[in-house]
Amino acid sequence: MVDQLSWKVGGQQGEGIDSTGEIFAIALNRMGYYLYSYRHFSSRIKGGHTNNKIRVSTKQVRSISDDLDILVAFDQETIDVNAPELHEEGIIIADAKFNPVKSDEIKARMYAVPFTEIANELGTSLMKNMVAIGATSAVLGFDPEEYLEVVEEIFGRKGQKIVEKNMEAIRQGAEYFNKEAGGKIEALQLEKADGKRRMFMIANDAIGLGALAAGSRFMAAYPITPASEIMEYLIKKLPEFGGTVIQTEDEIAAATMAIGANYAGVRAFTASAGPGLSLKMEALGLAGMTEQPIVVIDTQRGGPSTGLPTKQEQSDLMAMIYGTHGEIPKIVMAPSTAEEAFYDTIQAFNLAEEYQCPVIVVTDLQLSLGKQTVEPLDYSKIDISRGKLDLNLEIPESEDKAYFKRYEVTEDGISPRVVPGMKNGIHHVTGVEHDETGKPSEVAANRQAQMDKRMRKLNNVQKRFETPVYKNAPHEEADILLVGYISTRGVIEEAMPRLEADGLKVNHAHIRLIHPFPSDELKPLINSAKKVVVVENNATGQLASLIKMNVGNAEKIHSLLKYDGNPFLPKEVHNKCKELF
Known part of the structure; x- marks a missing residue:
């Protein structure tokens, strides 16, 4: 048997x-x-x-x-x-x-x-x-x-x-x-x-269900592999809850429609793959400047251009963090199982409204379309947080009849938020730099104050995130620290006992919060390891580069890369690590 x-x-x-x-x-x-x-x-x-x-x-x-x-x-x-x-x-x-x-x-x-x-x-x-x-x-x-x-x-x-x-x-x-x-x-x-009896589902369905459970009632998207199943799932489900899905003419329209819906107070999102993410970048800059929440799902696939649209890859990492022109606050999070994809999607909507910025949930084709067993979901864990938006708030009229300070400079970087129709909440909205009421302003001091305010939003994100780094670290000092994100979790988990059987001490860190990078969580594990092997599906070692930029210890870090369109096998991780000793 x-x-x-x-x-x-x-x-x-x-x-x-x-x-x-x-x-x-x-x-x-x-x-x-x-x-x-x-x-x-x-x-x-x-x-x-x-x-x-x-x-x-x-x-x-x-x-x-x-x-x-x-x-x-x-x-x-x-x-x-x-x-x-x-x-x-x-x-x-x-x-x-x-x-x-x-x-x-x-x-x-x-x-x-x-x-x-x-x-x-x-x-x-x-x-x-x-x-x-x-x-x-x-x-x-x-x-x-x-x-x-x-x-x-x-x-x-x-x-x-x-x-x-x-x-x-x-x-x-x-x-x-x-x-x-x-x-x-x-x-x-x-x-x-x-x-x-357990659930058997792809992460795309888990994301769709997570969006529904989070209270999202609007999705704008354009079909693209491997993200289309999210839209297809919600086309069937959202109308049952008073929501709707719009298939737009392109990815630009999808992103701007989602921003507009969020501006009106509806929890809205969009989903795509690498080529669509590229098209959404200008709109994400608009969301950053106007401080509107938006959740974007990026299901990575083989690139560049049309590339390998039905094959596995993890090469959008730098684009997600640095793709927009100019600098805006954004949050990038990476589930590693279908179960995490459900809960992370809910958290993404909360974070988007709490921090009033774009939140990208990144998966890859293997996770998005790979069907897997999922334990029964715990709906009691669901908590809805809308940050500083209170739809019942009575806003006092200002003495000088001035516009509402929608972009007020605050200590935590998060300004009060209103939606159209709230009495005394009128303000200006524009993609150019603006003052606290939203009126365009090119005054140097105002520019610096608004930029500093927006970027301060990210200071406390790591504390808000329940598991910025998933850790399986049985050793205080390890011969090898295996690091990955998204779907590489499974092969790393299987390689660990094989390496232990070879006499090596092995720890595992799986990064769940990509940006802002959880340096403090990862640094002790790297410092206590003789060698660090970063497992990722791309040609340039993007995750390894992020670790070197944010944590250091470049001399310890080795990359295990695969970019032929296929997912890793456990033996490939095992064999690579054995070569280092």
Whole structure:
């Protein structure tokens, strides 16, 4: 019996690869297994190779595995491309029309199952994916009826006849494998799961749910991979709560609409990827100058330009912090799990209103679209804070009938905030430098006072942030400190015990507040480590550069970089660290 295994299904886009992985994973999730999946897909609507690698475990996992146990192939390319991942006891389940692996180095066994033929006999070749699920269930020793609940949910709206046809395809796939291939494979039998029901979701859905829970009622966005699912989720959900989503003509309009809605008192946000973030930069400068809250979700992908729109990368870091012209206060935060993405999104709306500035929540494609098990969310943790905005405030009329001091110079840098329609709250709003009432001003002393006021906002952000750095630091003095952000958390967590088994003392720091940088939190860990390895998906070591700029100790810091479009594997982190000693 094994406590985890890795399963992959591959084929051409449009062949039902996504639904195959979805049905397989949801069924196992319902049994109580923990899952983590990563989709490799082409930037085409139809055609091009795609695969979905799903890790199944009896305990929490946050990364894809180094190798592969079961490969389900719907085309020859899947076999040729993915078979090298299989370990010696791994297997391939392929349609009968494909050829075996042509390499002496690959020892995995191949089982031919006539997916298409069985599906055609049932009425349509479209059900070949269900036949494959049935064959997989036979390999694992699962009862095909375990899939009934999921099949009814997915196909129930098409009628009971369609449900039964799909279930019959699963049953026949299992029956064929049991009869022709000898049934379950002992080396691939999973230990029994705990049977508990947990959520199974991508971080994009968690972000959408977090925005809803935070009280956001307006989203303006333009579709872009890998952020579109946030908009698609809220298009369905927001109207149920009196909100709306507007698909704008471009990213510039999305950002300015969100700023306008926030100015009117509505919690509003936008979401995009790197190319969209670039287009939003001038609008973010406007939000900084006019001190309007705005939440921006940046789901990083391969760049530059169109780059690798469906592949993993973490190369927007410097752009998020320094991309605007001029200097404005902004907050950049980075969840590392889907669960954190939910809570961080709520906190982002609070921080945006408390500090009256842009807040960027940064993810990457692996986190945004990688589906993972999430423990039940605790809605009692939700706290809504609107900062210095009080919609019931009675503003006294000033003696000289002057405008409201919307940009009043204050000790904490945060000015009183009003929204249109509040009596005696009239003020001027402009993107040029202005005085306390918002009227344009180029007076040098005023310019310095307003700049200093705006930048003072960031002084207390770190204290407001619950976990600026996630730490797993069992050693007072470590041989290696592993540092990462966003989706690299899983591979670092898996590399740690392997390195400990090699006799090394290893600590882990995962940076959750990117800007303002939590130097005081990170410095003791760096000072007490012999070497620091920063794990990130880009070519120039952007996170490592931030650490050197804010903490120092450059001579200790080593970069582990990957920028080929693929996520890290645990063995890559393990091997890199071993090379240092």
